[in-house]
Amino acid sequence: MRAFKHPQIEDVAIADVLHALSDPIRLGIVAQLAQEGEASCSALDGGRPKSSMSHHFRVLRDAGIIMSRPEGVSHLNTLRRDDLNDRFPGLLDAVLGAVR
Amino acid sequence: MRAFKHPQIEDVAIADVLHALSDPIRLGIVAQLAQEGEASCSALDGGRPKSSMSHHFRVLRDAGIIMSRPEGVSHLNTLRRDDLNDRFPGLLDAVLGAVR
DNA sequence: TCTATAGTTCGATAATATTCGAACAACAGT
DNA sequence: ACTGTTGTTCGAATATTATCGAACTATAGA
Numbered sequence: 001m002r003a004f005k006h007p008q009i010e011d012v013a014i015a016d017v018l019h020a021l022s023d024p025i026r027l028g029i030v031a032q033l034a035q036e037g038e039a040s041c042s043a044l045d046g047g048r049p050k051s052s053m054s055h056h057f058r059v060l061r062d063a064g065i066i067m068s069r070p071e072g073v074s075h076l077n078t079l080r081r082d083d084l085n086d087r088f089p090g091l092l093d094a095v096l097g098a099v100r
Numbered sequence: 101m102r103a104f105k106h107p108q109i110e111d112v113a114i115a116d117v118l119h120a121l122s123d124p125i126r127l128g129i130v131a132q133l134a135q136e137g138e139a140s141c142s143a144l145d146g147g148r149p150k151s152s153m154s155h156h157f158r159v160l161r162d163a164g165i166i167m168s169r170p171e172g173v174s175h176l177n178t179l180r181r182d183d184l185n186d187r188f189p190g191l192l193d194a195v196l197g198a199v200r
Numbered sequence: 201t202c203t204a205t206a207g208t209t210c211g212a213t214a215a216t217a218t219t220c221g222a223a224c225a226a227c228a229g230t
Numbered sequence: 231a232c233t234g235t236t237g238t239t240c241g242a243a244t245a246t247t248a249t250c251g252a253a254c255t256a257t258a259g260a
Contacts, residue, residue, distance in 0.1 A: 014198040022119035073257045090194035098114040098188045173227045
C-alpha cells in the first residue's frame with residue numbers, strides 16, 4: 001500500500017475534527033482504535049463495503065484524527081492521540097468517554 | 101415569543117452534539133454565549149439573515165447545547181453547561197478551549 | 201509471473217444540510 | 231387597534247455528504 005500524506009496537526013481546524021467525529025460509523029472506528037491501539041481497515045469495517053469505509057478513513061485522516069501506515073498489503077491505523085491532545089486538549093478523551 | 105421544547109439531556113446523542121458543533125457559525129454562537137452568558141438571537145446573528153440563524157439555533161437547541169427562553173419579544177439563549185457536563189464531561193470545555 | 205488480498209479512486213445516485221426570501225406569530229408601546 | 235421589533239416556519243434552491251459498484255494499484259506468496 002502507498003503511504004498517505006497526513007496533515008500537520010496545527011493545520012487542523014476544530015470544525016473539521018468535530019465534523020469527522022459526528023458520524024456514528026467514524027465514531028465507532030475511533031472507539032475501536034482507542035481500545036485496540038492499532039488495526040487494519042478490514043478489522044474495522046463491520047462488514048460494510050470497502051469503498052464506503054475508505055471514504056470514512058479518509059475523512060478521519062484529513063481531520064488529523066488517525067494515522068494510517070502501510071504494512072504489507074494493508075493499512076494499519078492508529079489514533080493521533082498526542083497530536084490531538086496538544087492541539088485540542090481534552091477533546092478526544094471527552095468524546096471517547098461519551099461514546100463508551 | 102413562544103416557549104420551545106428542549107430535549108432531556110439523557111436523550112441527546114454524542115453524534116448530534118458533535119454535528120451541531122461542527123459548523124463555524126454555530127461554534128461562534130457557542131463561544132459568544134460562553135463569554136456573555138446570555139444573549140438574544142439578534143445579538144448573535146453577525147448580520148446574517150434571520151431565517152438562517154433561526155435554523156442554527158434550532159440545531160443547537162435540538163442537540164441539547166443551548167436553552168432558549170422567551171423574554172418579551174425575543175429569545176434569550178444560554179448554554180446548557182451543567183447538563184452538558186453531566187452527560188459529556190469535559191466536552192464543552194475542550195471545544196471552548198479549541199475555539200478560543 | 202500468476203493469483204489472491206487489501207485497500208484506493210472514480211463516478212453516479214441518494215440522502216442531508218445550508219441558505220435565505222416571504223409569510224406569519226407573539227409581544228410591547230402608543 | 232395599529233405599528234414596530236424579534237424571531238419562527240415554510241418552501242425552494244443550492245451545496246455538501248454518504249453510499250457503493252466497478253475498475254484499478256500495490257504487495258505477498260506460490
